Amino acid sequence: MVIGAGHAGIEAALALARLGFSTILVTQNLDAIGRMSCNPAIGGIAKGNLVREIDALGGQMAKLIDASMIQFRMLNASRGPAVQAPRAQADKALYAALARRSLEAQSGLSLFQDTVVDLLLDSSARVRGVLTERGNHIRARTVVLTTGTFMEGRLFIGDWSAPGGRLGEPAAEGLGASLRRRGFTVGRLKTGTPARGLGRSLDTARMALQQPDPVMRPFSFSTERIERPVVPCWVTYTNEQTHRIIRDNIHRSPLYGGKIVGRGPRYCPSIEDKVVRFPERARHQVFVEPEGLGTDEVYLNGVSSSLPEEVQEAFLHTLRGLESLQIVRPGYAVEYDYLDPTQLGPGLMTKAVDGLFVAGQTNGTSGYEEAAAQGLVAGINAALHLQSREPLVLSRAEAYIGVMVDDLVTRGTEEPYRLFTSRAEYRLSLCHDTADIRLLRHGRMVGLQDAGAEERLERKLRSVEEIRELLRSRKVAGVDADALVALASHRGRSFEQALRDPKIAISELAAREPLLENYAGEWLSLAETAVKYAGYVRRQDDLVGRFRSLEDKRIPPGFDWDTAAGFSTEAREKLKRIRPASVGQASRIPGVRPPDIAVILVHLRRAR
Amino acid sequence: MIVIRSPDDPIAALATPAASSALAVIRVSGPGSLELLSPLVARRFDPAAARGHTIHRCVVKDGDEDVDDVLIAVYKSPKSYTGEDGAEIFCHGSLPVIQRLLSLLARSGFRAAGPGEFTQRAFLNGRMGLTQAEAVNEIVRAKTDRARGLALQRLGGAIEDRVQKARDALLDLRASLEVLIDYPDEQTDSGVDTEKLDNAERIVMELVHTYPQGRIYQEGVSVAIAGATNAGKSSLFNLLLRQDRAIVSEIHGTTRDWLEGTASIQGIPVRLFDTAGLRAATDALEIQGLKKTHEVIDSADAVLYLVDGTRGMDAADRKFLDGWQRPAPLLRVWNKSDLRGVLPAPEGFLTASAVTGTGIDDIQRALAEATLGGAPFGGAEPLVDSERQRDLLTSALASLKRLRASLSEGATPDLLAVDCAEAMDSLEEITGAVTNAEVLDRMFSRFCVGK
Numbered sequence A: 001m002v003i004g005a006g007h008a009g010i011e012a013a014l015a016l017a018r019l020g021f022s023t024i025l026v027t028q029n030l031d032a033i034g035r036m037s038c039n040p041a042i043g044g045i046a047k048g049n050l051v052r053e054i055d056a057l058g059g060q061m062a063k064l065i066d067a068s069m070i071q072f073r074m075l076n077a078s079r080g081p082a083v084q085a086p087r088a089q090a091d092k093a094l095y096a097a098l099a100r101r102s103l104e105a106q107s108g109l110s111l112f113q114d115t116v117v118d119l120l121l122d123s124s125a126r127v128r129g130v131l132t133e134r135g136n137h138i139r140a141r142t143v144v145l146t147t148g149t150f151m152e153g154r155l156f157i158g159d160w161s162a163p164g165g166r167l168g169e170p171a172a173e174g175l176g177a178s179l180r181r182r183g184f185t186v187g188r189l190k191t192g193t194p195a196r197g198l199g200r201s202l203d204t205a206r207m208a209l210q211q212p213d214p215v216m217r218p219f220s221f222s223t224e225r226i227e228r229p230v231v232p233c234w235v236t237y238t239n240e241q242t243h244r245i246i247r248d249n250i251h252r253s254p255l256y257g258g259k260i261v262g263r264g265p266r267y268c269p270s271i272e273d274k275v276v277r278f279p280e281r282a283r284h285q286v287f288v289e290p291e292g293l294g295t296d297e298v299y300l301n302g303v304s305s306s307l308p309e310e311v312q313e314a315f316l317h318t319l320r321g322l323e324s325l326q327i328v329r330p331g332y333a334v335e336y337d338y339l340d341p342t343q344l345g346p347g348l349m350t351k352a353v354d355g356l357f358v359a360g361q362t363n364g365t366s367g368y369e370e371a372a373a374q375g376l377v378a379g380i381n382a383a384l385h386l387q388s389r390e391p392l393v394l395s396r397a398e399a400y401i402g403v404m405v406d407d408l409v410t411r412g413t414e415e416p417y418r419l420f421t422s423r424a425e426y427r428l429s430l431c432h433d434t435a436d437i438r439l440l441r442h443g444r445m446v447g448l449q450d451a452g453a454e455e456r457l458e459r460k461l462r463s464v465e466e467i468r469e470l471l472r473s474r475k476v477a478g479v480d481a482d483a484l485v486a487l488a489s490h491r492g493r494s495f496e497q498a499l500r501d502p503k504i505a506i507s508e509l510a511a512r513e514p515l516l517e518n519y520a521g522e523w524l525s526l527a528e529t530a531v532k533y534a535g536y537v538r539r540q541d542d543l544v545g546r547f548r549s550l551e552d553k554r555i556p557p558g559f560d561w562d563t564a565a566g567f568s569t570e571a572r573e574k575l576k577r578i579r580p581a582s583v584g585q586a587s588r589i590p591g592v593r594p595p596d597i598a599v600i601l602v603h604l605r606r607a608r
Numbered sequence B: 001m002i003v004i005r006s007p008d009d010p011i012a013a014l015a016t017p018a019a020s021s022a023l024a025v026i027r028v029s030g031p032g033s034l035e036l037l038s039p040l041v042a043r044r045f046d047p048a049a050a051r052g053h054t055i056h057r058c059v060v061k062d063g064d065e066d067v068d069d070v071l072i073a074v075y076k077s078p079k080s081y082t083g084e085d086g087a088e089i090f091c092h093g094s095l096p097v098i099q100r101l102l103s104l105l106a107r108s109g110f111r112a113a114g115p116g117e118f119t120q121r122a123f124l125n126g127r128m129g130l131t132q133a134e135a136v137n138e139i140v141r142a143k144t145d146r147a148r149g150l151a152l153q154r155l156g157g158a159i160e161d162r163v164q165k166a167r168d169a170l171l172d173l174r175a176s177l178e179v180l181i182d183y184p185d186e187q188t189d190s191g192v193d194t195e196k197l198d199n200a201e202r203i204v205m206e207l208v209h210t211y212p213q214g215r216i217y218q219e220g221v222s223v224a225i226a227g228a229t230n231a232g233k234s235s236l237f238n239l240l241l242r243q244d245r246a247i248v249s250e251i252h253g254t255t256r257d258w259l260e261g262t263a264s265i266q267g268i269p270v271r272l273f274d275t276a277g278l279r280a281a282t283d284a285l286e287i288q289g290l291k292k293t294h295e296v297i298d299s300a301d302a303v304l305y306l307v308d309g310t311r312g313m314d315a316a317d318r319k320f321l322d323g324w325q326r327p328a329p330l331l332r333v334w335n336k337s338d339l340r341g342v343l344p345a346p347e348g349f350l351t352a353s354a355v356t357g358t359g360i361d362d363i364q365r366a367l368a369e370a371t372l373g374g375a376p377f378g379g380a381e382p383l384v385d386s387e388r389q390r391d392l393l394t395s396a397l398a399s400l401k402r403l404r405a406s407l408s409e410g411a412t413p414d415l416l417a418v419d420c421a422e423a424m425d426s427l428e429e430i431t432g433a434v435t436n437a438e439v440l441d442r443m444f445s446r447f448c449v450g451k
């Protein structure tokens, strides 16, 4: 069973059903399946990588956005291939409709509208099903919990406050209290969203147009090409007047007035936060993004706020181009229950209740992609659990998903957790276009990927090898140097040597060599990265090697942290609670120090 | 991330105190350590082929050159202190010899062991009972605390402070790179602040350069006393040693050979050499002594040249003083200042009396300053005195140089971040562990980011 049909629940339910388990997805409102609560976009830095990793493992998100995007941009094009990431504006309604249709079409999967209020456990703390608001007992051998911002959710706008998971949607009440009663550590987090306006009330002539990429590139490794209508976005800025209005009314914010206790994200601050914390900034950027083709609603990216509605209106009207903005929904904040994710094992199953998995916002994360990735991992592991197989645990060196899950279950989080590339130690190895190379075999092993996908990957690897061979053998000739000045100093050298020059791009070389030009752009850029980054990658690989040696030292699940001698008291407490699966994971627990690691190593050697 | 050394690379370290003595013991351990020793010893004996618990006499060679005549005790896994293959090298306890051997081992693939690392390995390899775990805990703890505590106590935290400053500058730089990467649409005022890089590089460079000084305090220097016969060399030698080792005599040429003793001068361990007087020798024994004298003088880190102030300089003195070409400092001393007939000291001479002791303080201070390379001495300047710190600083410096090169080549932020992270890694091994969370904290506190 999966509880909640948000981005996490969708992936979990599809994975379980596709792996052959009869699955039921219980959610509060079937019409709200796959809704994007906040911004109408999928992907972005690190998040785009997540989406492609989800696809490589056999998840759904990439396919959904490929079929619903209305604008595409490859971010960080100038900041290095390792940190480039795809981002697409989505047609919100279409995205949700496609999500719903994919669930409905999945055999072995049933949908049911109800609200879960408690878990059913057997005498040995194994999950046996759930109890719903309407008194239904639904039996299940595993349960994946993905409640998003709904569990005991509460909405705030200025002085107004009411229970709710999203504006216009009721909270899921009762479950949070049940989980607390059952001994789980449940905390409160907060997040917010900006107001939405009507497109025709914008003065687009007074705003800068943000140019989309000319070509839409697919997230899914199985999508060949995308031909969809493109709509533009605009950029405008706050100003001194905006900030003054906000400052003058700051005491009316539920955040600053002390009504909200939950911690909000620092990386996605409300405009109130930005103005208060960075008084020296004269302006803040705001992106105006369309919400879809079937609506004229626009999203105001960058001015999330929970100030009273009239204040929101007043400050928004000070922005260039928004002078006569017609607000259709106000910005608001939501506070909700989350489970401390250190209560989970590395497969996202709770340590206290066998068969209970948790994913998405309930684990303290935020973001559709983060939620979907966890949902997929939880769904896969619920299936593996039912098959009595070892859980799928991705390493920090092989996937952003691995970084995120490890961070959550090892370190926990006290603010909504969002993935950043800087959370990964080895990000050069985690480029979005290598997700299939890194992860497809896992998808295959689990059973979510078929032989066709494998063949596609083999063709890609073969082609990259061919390109590299061409680069090595082809020499820079006089005519090349005449056509491209930057090549002059590389005359007589191989294309590969020339490519190491930061000033030379593979597209320029491909234009000089018809054999190269035949290859797909993504394959060319893979070869380019391999050549340009060789030295850095080698240095990073040394570090990865060191990292792996500790990661490979597994700690048996039954390890007795209570009686094992030699730990400091603080470390013992932490180790007991986290129950690390490897020495490497143990070393990342805050409060565990090198001597404690040495003690673990001795115990492991003894045990052998 | 906590830095844990992979527990199976070959390590080496001096097991006896870093001071001159009759004998010193260098310990090596780790898989492959005996194989690494093999090419270093004269052919007849192969440590890799030797049986465990055997002792061998041999000559350690650096290429074609003999370094020292040593005894090597071979231990085979698991019957050794650490449980690994290993050896103990008993060598002569002179500091230059020890230094030479350690650097030879380093070049041959041994890593300098951290404090307590042999014990740690013994522990990890089950050579020690779990009852000893707590004790070992303490020792292992000393390893990290050394980066933190020892430097802190001994040097008033000065090195740590500096390293922290450099690391802080890099953290800022890193955070600004991360903002560029993680917030591409954001118009932050951050670019790559080369001033931060300059800062970090300057601090690290300064610290690396204090290493020779730090090393002087740790390992000491050799000082030869030279001059004409009867200038008072042996008297000064005894005075500095505070004991009567050399025979003081009015008969010219009493000190035929050279004598050696250890003194502490301004906190610097000094190996002092009293030499035969420099004069035209006649008999074979004296010629032999003179040859030795020149050898000692030529290999000394500093030379005290004595002139009998009542007699003044003669041609031989002038020849020696004017002909001095070595980089090692040469101090001129106008001795016997207590005597009435003493001539006025020429410029550049320190006046002293080896009998009454006047002027000896000046000599000691001058000697310390000269061997420390004229740097401000005895002040608050922190000195890097361990090879481990020096190595870490050097590798940080190398990463910073690469970062600068990458910058000038126009490398993208993702690559710059790798260089930056590497440099920080090295510095953090000195100050303690850090997490990526800190980078994020810095990002959010310094830059207004997020839509």
Ligand SMILES: Cc1cc2nc3c(=O)[nH]c(=O)nc-3n(C[C@H](O)[C@H](O)[C@H](O)COP(=O)(O)OP(=O)(O)OC[C@H]3O[C@@H](n4cnc5c(N)ncnc54)[C@H](O)[C@@H]3O)c2cc1C
Pocket (backbone or CB within 6 Å): A003, A004, A005, A006, A007, A008, A009, A026, A027, A028, A029, A032, A033, A034, A035, A036, A037, A038, A039, A114, A115, A116, A117, A146, A147, A148, A149, A150, A151, A165, A166, A172, A175, A191, A192, A193, A268, A332, A333, A334, A359, A360, A361, A362, A365, A366, A367, A368, A371, A372
């Ligand atoms: C106001 C607001 C602001 C946000 N701001 C941001 C932001 O700035 N940046 C960002 O990255 N993300 C933001 N998000 C978060 C983003 O929407 C979520 O991260 C993402 O949707 C989480 O996916 P999920 O699957 O975990 O949960 P959700 O998408 O919230 O889905 C949960 C689903 O489960 C159902 N459900 C919950 N409890 C029960 C129950 N007991 N029984 C049955 N069904 C149940 C709900 O009805 C819902 O359909 C914001 C969300 C909100 C509401």
Ligand SMILES: Nc1nc2c(ncn2[C@@H]2O[C@H](COP(=O)(O)OP(=O)(O)O)[C@@H](O)[C@H]2O)c(=O)[nH]1
Pocket (backbone or CB within 6 Å): B227, B228, B229, B230, B231, B232, B233, B234, B235, B236, B247, B248, B249, B250, B252, B253, B254, B255, B277, B335, B336, B337, B338, B339, B352, B353, B354, B355, B356
């Ligand atoms: N008055 C006086 N006599 C000294 C001094 N230094 C050495 N002498 C005497 O000079 C003679 C030679 O001294 P010695 O130390 O043997 O000289 P060396 O040949 O240079 O080693 C001895 O009689 C010493 O007592 C000094 O500073 N003052």
Ligand SMILES: [Mg+2]
Pocket (backbone or CB within 6 Å): B230, B233, B234, B235, B246, B247, B248, B254, B255, B275
């Ligand atoms: Mg003498």
